[in-house]
Amino acid sequence: MEKKLRQAQGNWVDGDRFWGRENDLAILTRMIDEGAHISIVAQRRMGKTSLMKELAGRLSDRYICLYLDLQEENAPADAVAALAMILKPHESLWRKTKALFSNVLHAVSGTVEEISVSDIGIKLRSGLDAGNWMDKGDELFRILSKSEKPVLLMIDEIPLMVNRMLRAGDEGITKENITNVDRFMSWLRKNSIEHQGKIRIILSGSIGLEPVLHQAGLSAVINNYQPYDLKPWDFETAADCLRALANNYEIEYEDDAELVMVEKLGCCIPHHVQIFFSSVYTMCMHRKNMRFRADEVRDLYEREMLGLRGHAELTHYEERLSLYFSKERLPLVKAILTETAVSDILTKPVLLVLRDEYTAQDECPDEALAEMLRILQHDGYLARKKEGYVYESGLLRDWWKKAHEEFYTRRK
Ligand SMILES: Nc1ncnc2c1ncn2[C@@H]1O[C@H](COP(=O)(O)OP(=O)(O)OP(=O)(O)O)[C@@H](O)[C@H]1O
Ligand SMILES: [Mg+2]
DSSP: OOOOOOOOOSSOOOGGGOOOOHHHHHHHHHHHHTTOOEEEEOOTTSSHHHHHHHHHHHHTTTSEEEEEEOTTOOSHHHHHHHHHHTTTTSHHHHHHHHHHTHHHHTTSSSOGGGSOHHHHHHHHHHTOOTTTHHHHHHHHHHHHHTSSSOEEEEEESHHHHHHHHHTOSSSSSOHHHHHHHHHHHHHHHHHHHHTTTTEEEEEEOSSOHHHHHHHTTOGGGGTTSEEEEOOOBOHHHHHHHHHHHHHHTTOEEETTHHHHHHHHHSSBOHHHHHHHHHHHHHHHHHHTOOEEEGGGHHHHIIIIISSHHHHHHHHHHHHTHHHHSOTTTHHHHHHHHHHHHHHSSBOHHHHHHHHHHHSOGGGSOHHHHHHHHHHHHHTTSEEEETTEEEESOHHHHHHHHHHHSTTOOOOO
């Protein structure tokens, strides 16, 4: 029987909504079995969180798999409280955790089991501050290292927390902020080394961790993690995914429409494949005809992927530039992206023209320009070719062009 796949709902997928990635799962499993700490590197929406969730599902018989999301956390004490909280479903670990925080957990009336989960979180957090998070965190790691099965600790969105810490206050990246990030990352590093073999750590996030740390001169604090580069799907996997989705929703492609869709995307980021299919499905449902023809792809792409649906997804790419780049730098960064979108390729002479136009030269020396391009490449905006820079994703290029070309004059 032909394979079927259900559409993604919400953020990440696993189980019967998870497609492909068998090779990635096999390689990561081998690395984990060898005791490696890993940093999953990929641009937005590549499926990092889904991959970690799926890995947890497949490895849970051999490992205690813990998923820690630091998206909302601002400080090390928050992170340690969140780490304590995720131990709650694991009985023996939770018993020891309760003992570690008995001062705050005993202070509430009734047994811990009767208090709501959010109240426990608040209590735990109240027992942690800038002075004791490190010791309590060390204790938690010790508890983990003594568990009956080895632990796989997956920490998602660590770059968002670190980035927030670096820019805490109104004065940008201060020395004090750098020191705080250094203490936190070094603490994690110390524990990862101390408990190597018992605990494996996977780091990931929707923005790159290395570029964030690099800005603070702290890249070395992650050199004990092996980078794992999660790639877009190849054309075959993406086309198979579109077929499996179509089978589940009774859509029929005519004249290999799915192959034309894949070619149109160029770079098959799983999320983009899913939203493309979802536009096909919605259109077919509306017109009550479930046959989708190859000659309809182009129009649908323009209307949906570059229209409102795509716009909502892709504005992320624009907004997050301000996470990395200062207000002063942003106009140049955006001009670089617009020039590349309208000209298809950004050559070095044009790049230098833009720099001169948008900044006084001493404000953006060659090193700063190189750093800027490094971040844009690391985070999946641009790729470097022999002749210059081009967009990694055709969809991002088309969308950026549509949004910005109207009032822009090419510099060529
Ligand atoms: N293996 C997969 N099978 C099917 N769909 C997937 C897969 N991986 C990712 N997707 C699609 O991409 C979407 C985003 O996935 P996910 O949240 O895991 O990506 P991410 O890389 O963690 O994103 P972010 O950068 O925003 O954190 C999912 O909702 C789903 O539509
Ligand atoms: Mg994610």
